Amino acid sequence: MWHDGNLLTDLTGALRAGGVDAVVTTGAVPPLPRERGGAPVTMVAGSGVDGRLLRLAGVVNGSDVVALPSAGEPRRVPNGRRALVVADQVGTPRTELRVGVDMLDRAGVAWGLVLAADPLLARFALLKALLVQIAPTTGRAAVISGSYATPFDIAGPSTSGHADDRPGALFTSRCDVLLLNGHANAFDASVGPGAVLCARAGRIHDRGPAVLPCFNDGTCFRQPSSGGRRLVALMETDATVLVLSGCELMPLGPSWFRAESSLAHQAAASRSLATIVSSDVSQGVLELDLLTMALIADGRPLGEVVRAVNDRRRRHGGPGPGTGTGASGPFVLLGNPALVLTGSPPVPVPCRSVPLADGGRRWHIDLTDVGPLPAEGALVRAEMTLEESAPFLLLQRRSPDGWCRGVHHAGAGGGALYAWVAGAGAQELVVDTLGQEPWQPVRGVLAGHLANGPFWTLFLEDCRQALAGADRSTEPIERLQADTPSLIRTLASGDVALRAPAGVLIDEAAGDAVCAALWRMLHGWQRRLLDAVVHGVAEVGRLHSYGSSPYLHLVRSLESAGPCPCGEGTLTRQVFETSGGQVRRVEALCATCGGGIDDDGRHRVLLERQPVGTLAIARRMVQVAGAPGDRHPW
Known part of the structure; x- marks a missing residue:
């Protein structure tokens, strides 16, 4: 210390x-x-x-x-x-x-x-x-996270586990790399349900201006809201390289607080030879932290590790070259950029690939050379080149009780897949490279339902008022209204769960399970909505979707909407929208047959051609929804 x-x-x-x-x-x-x-x-x-x-x-x-x-x-x-x-x-x-x-x-x-x-x-x-350019390793690394879980809550070679109520042994154990992930600022960081990394607990200077009040009176104002979690100090760690994977732990300029009292300065004062710390917003994504650990284990100089990780983080989740105001960040290296850790690289494993019909490839990764996996798993490296046209990675097969997370890193030699594998009986991984996100069609459906959320909120209340005014039962409508926020929240969470950033290994079985749950929920929800509409129409007569007392304003009227399905007349429509056009309803009437259509203005399309890859995804969606595998509508 x-x-x-x-x-x-x-x-x-x-x-x-x-x-x-x-x-x-x-x-x-x-x-x-x-x-x-x-x-x-x-x-x-x-x-x-x-x-x-x-x-x-x-x-x-x-x-x-x-x-x-x-x-x-x-x-x-x-x-x-x-x-x-x-x-x-x-x-x-x-x-x-x-x-x-x-x-x-x-x-x-x-x-x-x-x-x-x-x-x-x-x-x-x-x-x-x-004074140190090359540091020997023990083959031991640790990840403590307050944002995501690892497969087994223990530490091990090139891997580690999730923080719990007993973070001491893992936090203080001797290791090559210790990565702490969680919501953070310059003075504290959440590193799991059992501990908070605290600058006051590890303070170098006792008192001084421009620090939090707790530095002077010793009273923690965060502990009551954090469930009384233990306050731990960086000085308790014993890692050759320390990684603080949280947000804005060290600004690159003068700030409102005394910089010498911050976690970043305490990390520089610890026994670690180097510290990787964020100076900007950061993402709590296991695969991005795994890339940091893997590149260090692979013997890359720390300066090159930080450059590679920063580039990958700026590209994660979007097509642009990066975020932020400058070229640097979000991570900064405190220490020598030439420092290399040697002696415990990821296990190299062979792989072979065959082309797929849609332009991607199927990779067979042989894990037999890894031998029996310890409970906490192992970090492996497979040489793999990703084509620009097929940058998405879908894990097709792993052992039934296995666990695998991975990330691809492009390099001068074509690149490699770093994977953290765990579980008994792991013999092979089968990975497909795809040209589009695996569940993009499903996410499109979710987006449509989310976009219609405001409409259903308005329409159900209008229906409830119409029923109440006619002295009819409003109970089915009120139950739907009560459940609507939960449904919208679940759909939004499902959309996030099904996102597949390029270069990140996505488990097909896990994604299909999410699809199945969402499909069942949507099916039940649509039936309840249909029953509510039928109930309202049966009890009080026609209900305009733009509101009996309009909550949508008229933007266009008396315009042609094409031929009527009756085959004799022409539809004339009027269009209603909310301010900004987020919700849109169209009412179309035929003067010949008297029929009417009330919808959101979309029209049926004729599917003439569909790429093979998308068709395969659509078949998977039908199977997930419960249809027999040999019965498809095409």
């Missing part, structure tokens, strides 16, 4: 944890000899950094220190592939650090950061960053 004045003790402890036999001696520190391959990183400094700290950086790294690039001086971007930036996020101009690291990112430079606000802490962070 860091204490002011214990620089040598803490430094030697961190180096020994990183595999370096550190001995404290007195005397001058000579520069590293150039014949050893030159400086591993380019040293870059922001404005206002202590000159003595920069001289120490130059001596230990064996290189000169260059200035951080700025918008006014873009030529200052260093030529090397990796840079270690020493910057005082508190004492620098507000945008200097953000602009500088954005320019490094755009130039393809993998960078790490040393925080220079605290003189002793900065020296500790600088020395442990520069």
